[in-house]
Amino acid sequence: MTTITVANEEEIIRKLSSYIEKISNDAIHNRGKFYVGLSGGSVVKYLSEGLPKVNTDWSKWVLAFCDERLVPEDSEDSTFGVYCKQMIPKTLLDKSQFITIKQGVNAEEAAKDYTEQLIKAFGGDDFKFDLLLLGMGPDGHTCSLFPNHTLLNETQLKVAAITDSPKPPPERITLTYPVINSARNCIFAASGAAKAEMIKRILKDKEDLPAARVKPTHGSVYWIVDAAAAQHL
Numbered sequence: 001m002t003t004i005t006v007a008n009e010e011e012i013i014r015k016l017s018s019y020i021e022k023i024s025n026d027a028i029h030n031r032g033k034f035y036v037g038l039s040g041g042s043v044v045k046y047l048s049e050g051l052p053k054v055n056t057d058w059s060k061w062v063l064a065f066c067d068e069r070l071v072p073e074d075s076e077d078s079t080f081g082v083y084c085k086q087m088i089p090k091t092l093l094d095k096s097q098f099i100t101i102k103q104g105v106n107a108e109e110a111a112k113d114y115t116e117q118l119i120k121a122f123g124g125d126d127f128k129f130d131l132l133l134l135g136m137g138p139d140g141h142t143c144s145l146f147p148n149h150t151l152l153n154e155t156q157l158k159v160a161a162i163t164d165s166p167k168p169p170p171e172r173i174t175l176t177y178p179v180i181n182s183a184r185n186c187i188f189a190a191s192g193a194a195k196a197e198m199i200k201r202i203l204k205d206k207e208d209l210p211a212a213r214v215k216p217t218h219g220s221v222y223w224i225v226d227a228a229a230a231q232h233l
């Protein structure tokens with residue numbers, strides 16, 4: 001695990017973008033494609049501001065969601081919807097490169113369908129994402145994996161349904177730890193004093209919180225934090 005502390009949010013975006021450029025270009029050079037998992041929250045802003053300056057072959061990107069809410073795509077709660085509005089127009093990415101959840105089905109079916117879409121995209125059920133871009137919530141959650149939830153112990157499913165998310169909306173799908181911890185790289189980016197206490201609990205006190213369980217077996221995990229978020233480290 002590598003912690004990178006930078007001055008402010010602008011520097012987080014710069015650092016994050018340089019990792020994305022390097023990881024995407026390595027993946028494309030070595031394997032022909034770049035598989036990346038996206039999160040909502042501030043990651044959307046970081047990418048909307050940072051990606052336009054990234055030098056990469058956009059046509060080789062395959063984008064999925066680390067978690068997604070079961071809402072219509074035009075709902076303001078849809079993570080894909082937010083990316084469509086805020087990020088995609090600033091890049092050369094096309095909507096067709098995104099693996100999105102099936103509409104009009106329940107969470108269980110959406111999770112099953114998402115798994116099938118990923119199997120197709122990866123050409124098998126070995127989902128080795130090149131990069132997962134992760135957020136961390138105020139309770140230490142990441143993806144839609146919340147503290148003390150039974151999904152923390154999921155070992156069989158690759159994508160799971162959740163219908164009792166403590167953070168609304170309640171119905172979602174999420175990648176599970178077997179997939180998360182198979183990734184080649186995971187990056188958390190967090191800024192601001194509001195994150196400081198939770199960052200300390202995870203990175204210094206090593207509390208067993210969902211975000212702390214992101215430990216890729218054969219990959220790397222990076223925490224890019226600004227000075228305010230790192231103040232208790």
Ligand SMILES: O=C(O)[C@H](O)[C@@H](O)[C@H](O)[C@H](O)COP(=O)(O)O
Pocket residue numbers: 039040041042043067134135136137138141142143144167168
């Ligand atoms: O699905 C969600 O409800 C959000 O995407 C959520 O999981 C978010 O990623 C974290 O709460 C971190 O949010 P910030 O990055 O905005 O702090």
